[in-house]
Amino acid sequence: xxxxxxxxxxxxxxxxxxxxxxxxxxxxxxxxxxxxxxxxxxxxxxxxxxxxxxxxxxxxxxxxxxxxxxxxxxxxxxxxxxxxxxxxxxxxxxxxxxxxxxxxxxxxxxxxxxxxxxxxxxxxxxxxxxxxxxxxxxxxxxxxxxxxxxxxxxxxxxxxxxxxxxxxxxxxxxxxxxxxxxxxxxxxxxxxxxxxxxxxxxxxxxxxxxxxxxxxxxxxxxxxxxxxxxxxxxxxxxxxxxxxxxxxxxxxxxxxxxxxxxxx
Amino acid sequence: xxxxxxxxxxxxxxxxxxxxxxxxxxxxxxxxxxxxxxxxxxxxxxxxxxxxxxxxxxxxxxxxxxxxxxxxxxxxxxxxxxxxxxxxxxxxxxxxxxxxxxxxxxxxxxxxxxxxxxxxxxxxxxxxxxxxxxxxxxxxxxxxxxxxxxxxxxxxxxxxxxxxxxxxxxxxxxxxxxxxxxxxxxxxxxxxxxxxxxxxxxxxxxxxxxxxxxxxxxxxxxxxxxxxxxxxxxxxxxxxxxxxxxxxxxxxxxxxxxxxxxxxxxxxxxxx
Numbered sequence: 176x177x178x179x180x181x182x183x184x185x186x187x188x189x190x191x192x193x194x195x196x197x198x199x200x201x202x203x204x205x206x207x208x209x210x211x212x213x214x215x216x217x218x219x220x221x222x223x224x225x226x227x228x229x230x231x232x233x234x235x236x237x238x239x240x241x242x243x244x245x246x247x248x249x250x251x252x253x254x255x256x257x258x259x260x261x262x263x264x265x266x267x268x269x270x271x272x273x274x275x276x277x278x279x280x281x282x283x284x285x286x287x288x289x290x291x292x293x294x295x296x297x298x299x300x301x302x303x304x305x306x307x308x309x310x311x312x313x314x315x316x317x318x319x320x321x322x323x324x325x326x327x328x329x330x331x332x333x334x335x336x337x338x339x340x341x342x343x344x345x346x347x348x349x350x351x352x353x354x355x356x357x358x359x360x361x362x363x364x365x366x367x368x369x370x371x372x373x374x375x376x377x378x379x380x381x382x383x384x385x386x387x388x389x390x391x392x393x394x395x396x397x398x399x400x401x402x403x404x405x406x407x408x409x410x411x412x413x414x415x416x417x418x419x420x421x422x423x424x425x426x427x428x429x430x431x432x433x434x435x436x437x438x439x
Numbered sequence: 440x441x442x443x444x445x446x447x448x449x450x451x452x453x454x455x456x457x458x459x460x461x462x463x464x465x466x467x468x469x470x471x472x473x474x475x476x477x478x479x480x481x482x483x484x485x486x487x488x489x490x491x492x493x494x495x496x497x498x499x500x501x502x503x504x505x506x507x508x509x510x511x512x513x514x515x516x517x518x519x520x521x522x523x524x525x526x527x528x529x530x531x532x533x534x535x536x537x538x539x540x541x542x543x544x545x546x547x548x549x550x551x552x553x554x555x556x557x558x559x560x561x562x563x564x565x566x567x568x569x570x571x572x573x574x575x576x577x578x579x580x581x582x583x584x585x586x587x588x589x590x591x592x593x594x595x596x597x598x599x600x601x602x603x604x605x606x607x608x609x610x611x612x613x614x615x616x617x618x619x620x621x622x623x624x625x626x627x628x629x630x631x632x633x634x635x636x637x638x639x640x641x642x643x644x645x646x647x648x649x650x651x652x653x654x655x656x657x658x659x660x661x662x663x664x665x666x667x668x669x670x671x672x673x674x675x676x677x678x679x680x681x682x683x684x685x686x687x688x689x690x691x692x693x694x695x696x697x698x699x700x701x702x703x704x705x706x707x708x709x710x711x
Binding site: 207213380 | 442444446447448450451453454455457458460461462464465466468469472513514516517519520521532533534535536537538539540541542543544545546548549550551552553554556558560563587588591592620645648649650651652655656665668669672678681682685686688689692693696697
């Protein structure tokens, strides 16, 4: 394989350039949020004033996003894990069709789904203006990720044999589900949960259409800040968003890392 | 010990209700309301024949195709390179490249402003180097780079998995038989990567067609279809064109993913 040829270095250069393309704006945005004056750059000195200002201006949106993400996690777990089990154990065409239908809310752009929801629930004043309306949209959009993550693990674990063993020892369905099925798809649930929370916290396209002035999530207010606030405020707000989501994304990368040699 | 059908149906019921109540029925109502405008059901035909809409559809389509091609090349190279070599820091590079996977479109747009906006890095550098001011964020190039930004992670992830599944013995055999590197790539590597390339292409294309947040933040003069739909929605009370274009957009995005899934296997998009 050695010595390394021209092609190797070209590939390495493209890879490195792509990494810079992704990372440099992130780094510059983080710095701008901490600089006294972004145009002066580091010469102007560093400050926490913008971060503090963002926290005092936008604290409710940060709380709301965390609240919705956690509610979304609970809802998708309660709804999605049983659904994944049903898909794993129901053989045949109906299950494949259901799986196909399940992906629809992710395949169709959030903007279109948001408009359909707003038009359909137009007359439902209280629900329309509550956080439950946004939660409904987020559950719809993140549910497929929970179901697919859990289903993938269930498909590789031999549930049937495990359950037969438990049943032969006299375990009823509830006992088997809680004591055998759930522990065996722990990793799938973890990966699904991380996806759901990260996606919910970052969801914009759908939420922008669904939100009202009283139900602004972080990404929605972030768009406002980009449009109407000075660059340093937008950057500081983005920094807070990174602090909230990047650790989750890194944990997700860990949880779903394909092991070497594993077929896709 | 197969669970009874009734029990399985019961377990799936909440998911089915969510799907019906917040997806199927709303789209049904949306479709119906769209047909109640000034022109009735003919409003759908009018909306799809409108020159402004067609222009936007065409622009979005061309942009999505170009972004898909560019990302397949760039992301494909990154994925192959990182999937086939082991070196210190490799994990870090993979992490960086897949990080924007769950960034909302607005943040991606802001990243492009950070690079090429009025106070962007490239702008400041160009000012310092030769006094010229290069602002590209709000042009079609800014839009293109933004779409590239959120597409790279999706393609890299798909290609990385595919590269790890490649059979090195095949390439070794070809090499020992005297095949040149380009021939090996064309005849062995590329065909093995075809399913991954198709699924990555569909994913990128579908995400690009439906992307809203990035275009929203960059407010480019090129009106992509989602922006056109949104503007129509805020400006008019006649929902026929909004419904028609939304349904068209949904159909195109879904069809691309469906086609890829039936050709290859997997593929789910996320926001852009």
